Amino acid sequence: MLKLYENPSVEEVKETWINEKGIRLFIKREDRIHPYVSGNKWRKLKYNLLKAHEDGHRTLLTFGGAYSNHIYAAAAAAKEAGFQSIGVIRGDELADKPLNTTLSFARDNGMRFHFVTRENYRNKREEQFIASLRELFGEFYLLPEGGTNDLAIKGCEEIVDDEVRSFDFIALPVGTGGTISGVISASDKYQQVIGFSALKGDFLIDDVKNFLSTYQHNRPLSLNWQIETDYHFGGYAKTTSKLINFIRQFEAAHDIPLDQVYTGKMMYGVYDKISKGYFDEGAKILAIHTGGLQGRRL
Ligand SMILES: Cc1ncc(COP(=O)(O)O)c(C=O)c1O
The missing domain is CATH 3.40.50.1100 (Rossmann fold)
Known part of the structure; x- marks a missing residue:
């Protein structure tokens, strides 16, 4: 894949x-x-992408900060493997600013962003928060922060x-x-x-x-x-x-x-x-x- x-x-x-x-x-x-899914990111994504594919998912959703290696790699990997991708990004203030090079790269690889407050971002492992993301975006394969x-x-x-x-x-x-x-x-x-x-x-x-x-x-x-x-x-x-x-x-x-x-x-x-x-x-x-x-x- x-x-x-x-x-x-x-x-x-x-x-x-x-x-x-x-x-x-x-x-x-x-x-x-x-070139884009380098080092441990490739290793971490390999079996996750296979599982997402096996389970019939079309979209990957994941979390990260504005400079995250994981966001960068997940966007490129999703594109290469034929998935849509959504990045839940820490810091709602970023929504009104020009994207930095990491986020521009992710966007250019098709990632859609959902900017959340730092406070809200802390709920990234909570069922309720994930359920609210499913309401917003529909079904997705969830990759945790850092892909771990x-x-x-x-x-x-x-x-x-x-x-x-x-x-x-x-x-x-x-x-x-x-x-x-x-x-x-x-x-x-x-x-x-x-x-x-x-x-x-x-x-x-x-x-x-x-x-x-x-x-x-x-x-x-x-x-x-x-x-x-x-x-x-x-x-x-x-x-x-x-x-x-x-x-x-x-x-x-x-x-x-x-x-x-x-x-x-x-x-x-x-x-x-x-x-x-x-x-x-x-x-x-x-x-x-x-x-x-x-x-x-x-
Ligand atoms: C380049 C790089 N090296 C090492 C690590 C650490 O890996 P882990 O989060 O699995 O401890 C990360 C990400 O977290 C990373 O982006």
Whole structure:
């Protein structure tokens, strides 16, 4: 349903000071998977689109902020797979403003918008709110905010193939916790999965435990994972000049673009932990490039 444009390659990130410690760092270019439905978005949408199609839906409805990678990708994926799409967008004030590049792209891909107040947006999981959307728009297949549900986790399991299983550590950014849940679920128990939270606070640890226990039902909860909470740089979508400088240097040295909301923070965290001696000599680390480059603002 959704075309895979390129199989994601694994590239080595050669850095003399890292290699002198006997450590090797690689990156899996999930961002290259599709020009518009990149990285974890493609993984999350794959089985959801199949299910929507199987159930005979013609319209997808989803939620997001004005800069959302998910809104951007969902609009493109819906168009490619032949669905109508509706985006419920946080912030009713946006209705009277010119659309930013993310929303213009979504509109150009056929997405209709429903702008709601920030207060109303908080009801995004409430039955009553969803019922009012059905009254407005008719039947639709509901994709939650960030695209995270059980089918999304199933899709994210496929990030972990045999090559990925040859690494000691798998690093990736965390937003809602869906992607890391799939990666944990498909990883081998001798691997350690390290998530870098793009948001302030440690609530994502519980969120991931909840996703895993629902997804894995009868299996004992995996223990081979952790979420680092010190690399949020002030919170969701916040940046500092230290982060921006790091991303610029990384991009210049390796010709691999990063964004400042997710992958830049994750890569900064990986470098920082290497420099602080967290990884032993001989460690093989794989960072997952989860895409999100439409939101790159440097
Ligand atoms: C580019 C990118 N990387 C990582 C994430 C985090 O994924 P998750 O929400 O599944 O934790 C997101 C979205 O939330 C994203 O857009």
